[in-house]
Amino acid sequence: MEFTLVYRGELKANAGPNEKMEIRRKFHPQLKKLWGFPPLKTLNNKKILNDSPSNKEITIIQNVKDFRFAPFS
Secondary structure: OOOOOOOOOOOOOEEEEEEEHHHHHHHHHHHHOOOOOOOOOHHHOOOOOOOOOOOOOOOOOEEEEEEEEOOOO
8 A cells, every 4th residue: 555645834854842743733634534445444444443442352542642643553
């Protein structure tokens, strides 16, 4: 699978947390849409994106402070 994330805006070499968060906010809707296509949709149907799995389920969700992440690698 290949995909391209699009960001239009200034990219600072040593951006602070606020600038980095703004980039994440721009990528979020694109990544959310991506999870609706195979093979990621198939993974999502197996509930690996559930942040409260039962004992028999697994999840790839990682909680970091107030945010939830689903890493690709």
